Amino acid sequence: MNPLLWPARSVANGLGLAWWARVETRSPDAVYWFGPFVRRHTLEAALPAFLNDLRAEGPASLEVSSLQTRRGEPLTEAPDLGEVG
Secondary structure: OOHHHHHHHHHHHHOOOOEEEEEEEEOOOEEEEEEEEOOHHHHHHHHHHHHHHHHHOOOOEEEEEEEEOOOOOOOEEEOOOEEEO
């Protein structure tokens, strides 16, 4: 991610206008948040590399949704392990 765009991403996130990917996995059961992005197409362009990293960990399944929202920590939620930062 371009560090020069962090102010714009921060403002968009604070206003609930930032684009995030919510990735839910099974075995292990976890939810990963990937973002923030100012534009949806930028999220969609960066998402495949993130998903490849998650697939390398060997989850049984992956469900992905893109949404415009405000999001903060934690970016990983794992009910069995507690919340991971």
